Amino acid sequence: MTTLDEKFRALEADNAPGQEVRQDSVDLNTIMRGGTFSGVPVDFSHGDVDAFPPIPGTSSAWKHGFEKGGQQAYTEYRGAASIRESMADRLGTFTGTPVSADRELIITPGTQGALFLALGASVTTGTKVAVVEPDYFANRKLVKFFGGEIIPIPLHYQGPPSENSLDLNRLEAAFKSGTEVLVFSTPNNPTGLVYSSSSITSISALAAAYGVTVIVDQLYSRMLFSGEVYTHLRACDIQPENLITIMGPSKTESLSGLRLGTAFGTSKLIDRMERLQAIVSLRAAGYNQAALETWFQEPSGWMEKRISDHEAIRDGLLNIFRSADLFTATPQAGSYLFPQLPLLDIEPETFVRLLRHQAGVTVTPGSEFGPTSSDSIRLNFSQEHVVALAAAERIVNMIEVYRS
């Protein structure tokens, strides 16, 4: 039986984005080569909401909620009915399939909260869960926390976009041998890969055939770059009986400071998620929920500009990393970039610490996303364009310093 010490060792979070400040201070100066690289510090571990501020009207929507008083403070655990009503319409339109506000939708404390509740509602001791590698680091931790068993499914992301996908043969083999749940993100975090229509259709059909619950994290699906096509699993003809889709305004829309997310799908799972929410934190903060009224109702042109701004930063970064011969897949959506490091004289995680110490650049080590990608680093490039490019140049320079 797992002891509490073991359980919490698996949740080690010192390398998690935003937690770098709590790392033990080893003496990096003793292993550091050469001097420091000056420049504006950039924290690529998360988006810069000062560079890309929240949806216009967020603050006044919050104030409006606060002024509504008690009815906004104490919503149902699944969120205020009136807010769910209007949001269900917009999410149904966006994903191509209607959502019932009463039965199929829950408002959560961020999409992290939605993932926690969705996995808590479907994973218990011994449940086999297919987890894509690389994928969002919390997926693996959540499965372990709930006592499940991780069945790794490799993601092919280094080929031409049309051939990239999770390994469907491995997926079917996992389903055949008792896997009950699949969790994955599209666009994929950390690579920015958008699953093709044929991949999504195959995944949906396989899950339906084998009775597998699917939890699909579509957090970054609105920031779709030019020429790309996005396929919503919930719009497939053949669908799994149990399907939860997760979205939220924390990333593209920069509302992370409000901790708002949403999950929608199979009512039986939404019911369980609400029961779990009741003992976890009751509800997403009531006044904050009011800010959801701005989501999917942004001013005309606002989203288009946000996407094109990010596409320009993406292209600039790809150019820098590829000029330095670092393999970097092209993000098709979202704001994550996952360049691969060459062989270095130091461990990649040490390089990441030195990068912060010596060059003022914070990135997330690839090992956070699965055991197969420890030679890569993840950047959230939702940053000031000019400083992001300058920081990328420092990364390239640092690689030259430590290259084997």
Add this chain to the structure above:
Amino acid sequence: MTTLDEKFRALEADNAPGQEVRQDSVDLNTIMRGGTFSGVPVDFSHGDVDAFPPIPGTSSAWKHGFEKGGQQAYTEYRGAASIRESMADRLGTFTGTPVSADRELIITPGTQGALFLALGASVTTGTKVAVVEPDYFANRKLVKFFGGEIIPIPLHYQGPPSENSLDLNRLEAAFKSGTEVLVFSTPNNPTGLVYSSSSITSISALAAAYGVTVIVDQLYSRMLFSGEVYTHLRACDIQPENLITIMGPSKTESLSGLRLGTAFGTSKLIDRMERLQAIVSLRAAGYNQAALETWFQEPSGWMEKRISDHEAIRDGLLNIFRSADLFTATPQAGSYLFPQLPLLDIEPETFVRLLRHQAGVTVTPGSEFGPTSSDSIRLNFSQEHVVALAAAERIVNMIEVYRS
């Protein structure tokens, strides 16, 4: 092994405060006797933050946080360092023992979040947990969710205040036979009992002697009525090695709509709680954390008036219920009242539904707080004084209609 269905049946939440709106609509008219009782509807399932609004300055403190931007949106998972610094001072002063802002304090999404994290950090499959009955309903659900075993400890609350306490003999017997964790609230939810200095000292010493982790929920400890004395467990001379104290501004200070709470104590447990928070919801909403600057720094006289207003409502309600010969313990702190129903012709939970349907009065059935108190009902009397008393009269009238 517990299936997910069983696990979630134990989390049934339809009678939980605020969830009444989701109850199945059975035809209450077929069992209802007589007509309806008119009057302003009152929801005693939680406090009325319109009657007792949030701390002055809450909204502008939030706005200030929002305008700080990224640094306030993305705090450490345990909360913004600067806010922890100043709050640790105030909590240390209030509880009579210093708190380390860096190691011993975490900001959580409400005190519900703090309880979830504290029990998650100390309970796993098979852990025996001493749970007081009656006590806050989520304690029992949380222990079950984490796979622990509930060891019930009766609370004596119907005698003279000096003799009221949890059953110390039962507690020691539980500790002797392998109980590893004790969770309880003081003031007790639902009775308003404040544990005496001698009770707290004994509990602390017993937990120290047997190596038991103690989680003490002091949510309502600031609203202490005249003549009462409050004892902080963390200020005892002999203390358990592992001790977490939970407080928050959701109740007395009416900030529930912001989902803010705090837990402080043993650093090893705070570390675990932060790791768990990282996969549950990352952090309490960043901008909301800024509102903690008003907590324990309320305008002069504000808290005194809030307490005396509540004491007056308490006295009015006690007078009504006692005049009708309903046993009701005197709340020494907080805003919960727990009157006992006489024998009725219908089940207490049916009475509670009829009370809402027929008299516009929402209360929480005593069965939520443990199996031994199903003949009582809980009222949160943080309501408009006049309408609360009128609603209490309707409760008394309804009892006469359904009395055996």
